[in-house]
Amino acid sequence: MHRARYSILLLTLLFVAVGCSGDRDDKVDAKIDDTPIKSVALVEAELPVHRDISEYLSETSRIAAENQVEVLAKGTGHCLSIKVEEGDTVRKGQVLAELDRAEMEAQVRQSRVNVAQQKIAYERAERGVKQGIVSDEVRDNARFSYEQAKASLEVQEVQLSFLTIRAPIGGIVTKRTLQEGMLVSSGTAAFTIVDPTSYVLPININERHLPRLRVGQLAYVTIDSAGDQEFVTKVRRINPSVDLQSSAIKVILDFDKKDRKYLREAAFARYRLVMDTREDALAVPKDAIIEENTRRYVMLVKEGTPATDDSTVDGDDQSTPESESVRRYVATRMEVEVGLEDSDYTEILSGIKADDLVITLGQQTVNDGDDVEVTTIENALDAKAALNADEALEEAKKKAPAESDARQGRRRQGPHGR
Secondary structure, eight states, X not given: OHHHHHHHHHHHHHHHHHTTTTXXXXXSOTTSOOOOOOOOEEEEEEOOEEEEEEEEEEEEEEOEESSEEEEEOOSOEEEEEEOOOTTOEEOTTOEEEEEOOHHHHHHHHHHHHHHHHHHHHHHHHHHHHHHTSSOHHHHHHHHXXXXXXXXXXXXXXXXXXXXXXXXXXXXXXXXXXXXXXXXXOTTOEEEEEEOGGGEEEEEEEEGGGGGGOOTTOEEEEEEGGGTTOEEEEEEEEEOSSOOTTTOEEEXXXXXXXXXXXXXXXTOEEEEEEEEEEEEEEEEEEGGGOEEETTEEEEEEEEEOOOEEEEEEXXXXXXXXEEEEEEOOEEEEEEEEEEEEEOSSEEEEEESOXXXXXXXXXXXXXXXXXXBEEEOOHHHHHHHTTTOOHHHHHHHHHHHHHHHHHHHHHHHHHOTTOO
């Protein structure tokens, strides 16, 4: 809508500029050429700014937890109960699920009876040796049997403990694969637990950037699952080796503790790694730069030669004694040398000064030396907001006679009147 209204505004200006150029004053010398009125282009302009500007390396990655455990079942049996669900926060050692323990508990009870029997046999043999009625060999065999029974009991008690699946670390359950009633064997994946305090953003950087990487380097990260919030991170670790297949270096970005609550496992993230920063740099909006054949330009607003606005008297070949000089502004093309650039601004190393007025909208449509008027699109549209296309053209027709009179006044002065 704004583009359409702006186009109407430009058509209106062009109509005014052309005006009734066919009307001529009979008193004008036929040898004097009709000098056309130059149209004035509406542009937006602003002064360069001093700001800190940084060069970024931008890419995407996914959040990962450095401390993540896949919990495997160590025992065999049917799953009787599941104590936690995905998303639950658990502490280290907390019970996650229970497998059928009946058979193993029976074996443990039997082993305990065997241990008790072997203990009694050993103690009797020990007393018999002291009384001289039992040989040392018999006592030693009784001790070995007792120790073996205890060892067997310990193994079975460990196996019994495996039928209770516990959390090896504290964290959040992100995956559950067990189902009640299913037969579980040793090595079956049961749960996945991640430690939310260990969330980081691993990124892969091409090896050519290695000389510019350092621990503590800043990076700005946005995460789809966290909305529009931008997180400030730092490089915590740089892997010194280069991946043979990708020629990349693994770098770990660390988050502040207060930001970890917004992080999610495998969440999609966009990062901007700060590669270089220039403080208090002279900069202009990035869109103001015009590129041609690897060279960069900007269009400046400069004060041109003043125009003379004369009043004429009908039927007389004389102008009024009073004339005013109208201030005139022109577009001036200037080549610049640029430095760092971010998403909004480009650093200017040379070519313009801090007090130069740079065209930021309309620079692609004006040429060097064109007359310009500095305004804003909003102001121009507001002025014409109540007019449709036909009304805008009608308004231009009303203004055309006045513009024609001004042209005739300049023709009376001759081609050198300006």
